[in-house]
Amino acid sequence: MDRPGRPELRRTPELREKINAKIRKSRRVTQLQLSAQLRIGVATVNKFVRGLQYRKLCVKWVPTFLINEMKAAKKVAYEELLARYYAEGERFLKNIVTVDESWVSY
Structure with missing residues (x-):
């Protein structure tokens, strides 16, 4: 007998x-979130997710270690960029796009 507020226990292909x-x-x-949306228990969701062969991957910030040649x-x-700035001025700065992030999934 189901109790009020308790998630339903359903294990169907649907x-x-x-x-x-x-x-x-x-x-x-x-x-x-899946448990709340589908009104089933978290353990049931976990069994289905494992059965579907999904796993959660973490994205971590990875520190960049530079060797001396890379630093040079x-x-x-x-x-070179500084020399171009001195030659071209503010017009040169407007053409620079910078990126300083590395995303690594493992």
């Missing part, structure tokens, strides 16, 4: 497909 569709729609969805190459590049 539920499996619903979970699969929600994961494919939003890869950032958590098992807790960066210094040369910076000096």
